[in-house]
Amino acid sequence: MNAPLRNDTFLRACLRQPTEYTPLWLMRQAGRYLPEYNATRARAGSFMGLATSPQYATEVTLQPLERYALDAAILFSDILTVPDAMGLGLSFAAGEGPRFAKPVRDEASVAALAVPDMDRLRYVFDAVTSIRKALAGRVPLIGFSGSPWTLACYMVEGAGSDDYRLVKSMLYARPDLMHRILDINARAVAAYLNAQIDAGAQAVMVFDSWGGVLADGAFQAFSLDYTRRVVSALKREADGRRVPVIVFTKGGGLWLEQIAACGADVVGLDWTMGLGRARALVDDRVALQGNLDPNVLFAPPEAVAREAVAVLDAFGSPQRADGRWGGHVFNLGHGISQYTPPEHVTALVEAVHSHSRRLRR
Amino acid sequence: MNAPLRNDTFLRACLRQPTEYTPLWLMRQAGRYLPEYNATRARAGSFMGLATSPQYATEVTLQPLERYALDAAILFSDILTVPDAMGLGLSFAAGEGPRFAKPVRDEASVAALAVPDMDRLRYVFDAVTSIRKALAGRVPLIGFSGSPWTLACYMVEGAGSDDYRLVKSMLYARPDLMHRILDINARAVAAYLNAQIDAGAQAVMVFDSWGGVLADGAFQAFSLDYTRRVVSALKREADGRRVPVIVFTKGGGLWLEQIAACGADVVGLDWTMGLGRARALVDDRVALQGNLDPNVLFAPPEAVAREAVAVLDAFGSPQRADGRWGGHVFNLGHGISQYTPPEHVTALVEAVHSHSRRLRR
Numbered sequence: 017m018n019a020p021l022r023n024d025t026f027l028r029a030c031l032r033q034p035t036e037y038t039p040l041w042l043m044r045q046a047g048r049y050l051p052e053y054n055a056t057r058a059r060a061g062s063f064m065g066l067a068t069s070p071q072y073a074t075e076v077t078l079q080p081l082e083r084y085a086l087d088a089a090i091l092f093s094d095i096l097t098v099p100d101a102m103g104l105g106l107s108f109a110a111g112e113g114p115r116f117a118k119p120v121r122d123e124a125s126v127a128a129l130a131v132p133d134m135d136r137l138r139y140v141f142d143a144v145t146s147i148r149k150a151l152a153g154r155v156p157l158i159g160f161s162g163s164p165w166t167l168a169c170y171m172v173e174g175a176g177s178d179d180y181r182l183v184k185s186m187l188y189a190r191p192d193l194m195h196r197i198l199d200i201n202a203r204a205v206a207a208y209l210n211a212q213i214d215a216g217a218q219a220v221m222v223f224d225s226w227g228g229v230l231a232d233g234a235f236q237a238f239s240l241d242y243t244r245r246v247v248s249a250l251k252r253e254a255d256g257r258r259v260p261v262i263v264f265t266k267g268g269g270l271w272l273e274q275i276a277a278c279g280a281d282v283v284g285l286d287w288t289m290g291l292g293r294a295r296a297l298v299d300d301r302v303a304l305q306g307n308l309d310p311n312v313l314f315a316p317p318e319a320v321a322r323e324a325v326a327v328l329d330a331f332g333s334p335q336r337a338d339g340r341w342g343g344h345v346f347n348l349g350h351g352i353s354q355y356t357p358p359e360h361v362t363a364l365v366e367a368v369h370s371h372s373r374r375l376r377r
Numbered sequence: 378m379n380a381p382l383r384n385d386t387f388l389r390a391c392l393r394q395p396t397e398y399t400p401l402w403l404m405r406q407a408g409r410y411l412p413e414y415n416a417t418r419a420r421a422g423s424f425m426g427l428a429t430s431p432q433y434a435t436e437v438t439l440q441p442l443e444r445y446a447l448d449a450a451i452l453f454s455d456i457l458t459v460p461d462a463m464g465l466g467l468s469f470a471a472g473e474g475p476r477f478a479k480p481v482r483d484e485a486s487v488a489a490l491a492v493p494d495m496d497r498l499r500y501v502f503d504a505v506t507s508i509r510k511a512l513a514g515r516v517p518l519i520g521f522s523g524s525p526w527t528l529a530c531y532m533v534e535g536a537g538s539d540d541y542r543l544v545k546s547m548l549y550a551r552p553d554l555m556h557r558i559l560d561i562n563a564r565a566v567a568a569y570l571n572a573q574i575d576a577g578a579q580a581v582m583v584f585d586s587w588g589g590v591l592a593d594g595a596f597q598a599f600s601l602d603y604t605r606r607v608v609s610a611l612k613r614e615a616d617g618r619r620v621p622v623i624v625f626t627k628g629g630g631l632w633l634e635q636i637a638a639c640g641a642d643v644v645g646l647d648w649t650m651g652l653g654r655a656r657a658l659v660d661d662r663v664a665l666q667g668n669l670d671p672n673v674l675f676a677p678p679e680a681v682a683r684e685a686v687a688v689l690d691a692f693g694s695p696q697r698a699d700g701r702w703g704g705h706v707f708n709l710g711h712g713i714s715q716y717t718p719p720e721h722v723t724a725l726v727e728a729v730h731s732h733s734r735r736l737r738r
Contacts, residue, residue, distance in 0.1 A: 184673075288592065
């Protein structure tokens, strides 16, 4: 039996219910900008040592909450756990990004793909249960996964890419193979997120980190359509509470209205789309999450506060003239940089909480 | 005295005048995907050896025109010639991107910046004159420059970047310094492009390659405003003909209407923005250039043709019901990849020319 939730501001904002202030959390909030994170990581030996240990994952997930008055925790994990469980052989070389030993690049390797047994991801669900228990009702816990398309990018490229040549070559030359990968990924991601919800996640987020690299038309067919399938297959209630679903397509501002119709409760935005314009486009049919440029956090605290206020003002008061509420979850438009001075985050949290209270008066 | 222009389809499309077909050229069309380019580059010894020699620059600029029925040539040069002329010390290490020996990161180095003497860029203007003569009226010659903001990114970062941490830190922490850099860049770019026009460029393009990394609001203040200053300072006529100005902001689709109002004749688009939607937004007040994903060129020729037709159809016939014309210049949404099979470009050119003739019937 989990402890009752003491701060549900984040969940209420996701569902466009009244809140006293605008909740915030930060993508990658448990990360290398925190000395205590680096200390734990050193003890764990590696990033995967951290991510595969429920105990370490719990420890680092809670670290930013000790420093900052954040309104949500997010599972510490990696977006590539699912293709790793498919047998692609994930590794992280020192100083480099992720790499798959067996990328999926031909008909035979696509034919061999299958939705993995969720038991192979047990360490993730154990981490969710452990973190939820350790949180003891302090703030809600967000689970997450990469989107089917974003996972496919890594599965085909075998690593990060700056031009997506291999995955787009397959998309344009063999759309049948690409659709097969995406179909498997969509079923795997849905099962993965549902198991996280069963394990205790109180909201889930789909990171469509690479949706924005697709051409108009290709985005809808190869990314959004599969994200929609995932969203429609998710459990939406746990412990008698709605489990909000957040979809974040980096660089997806041009497709905001279509993304907002995918069934998610919340759409994440990066900094290229003004929140006022975004809110007008979706007319509060979904909540919005975002969208400070994480590079703002390199500026002095006064500038951080000024830019945070600008983001809040762009959204405006969530209270509408017609009595309904919109929902805004403050966040960055991308993960926080490892070079961020931790004390600048203090200034950010303070500015968001205090100014958003003023906005509601 | 230059030879009369035999194929002015590109210039007419830029100015929204009737054309028999949709003209095309390809960003980076003289590049490493062509064996003849690599051969010339080997003789020149290096990229800068190529770019600083009017003779070599002429040779490689004309190479793609020998292979393909392209409708424009573009000056072979680099976008970083201007900051190099400012004394920042440009170099290209083998296998890496450009690097500046003296990046601009503090108050003193910003104070030391000045619009460079255009004589230091004489090799570029000599190349323009030489290429124009060698073209002998075959197709028009496009000159170009990086935008003030894009140049500033390289000047502050000192090299390419994937997070723009240094330049954005300066932007948010010391906007006064950033504005000073941009003011100098805008004046330098205007002088540079005007000198290219004097030397024989028949159209000019401003590459705002990194405008799309800015937050909404910051884009307008730190990129578009300075591009507008450049455009308004340009000579718009040479040899009794209008010199069209093209502005291309990669990732700038969300700001299309504002970019279209900057004074340019043509707005370049990447593949994330559908051309039909873009055309409706600007209502043919400017011509549009773009926007095939260059990764399409890795697919077989039939798929290349199909995707090219889709781009042409998205724009539709440039002839409007009201008798006016819109303008479409077919291009990629980014530079052509060095891994492109040259024969796929043949299929692209053929598809664009033949289908666009059909569209006009």
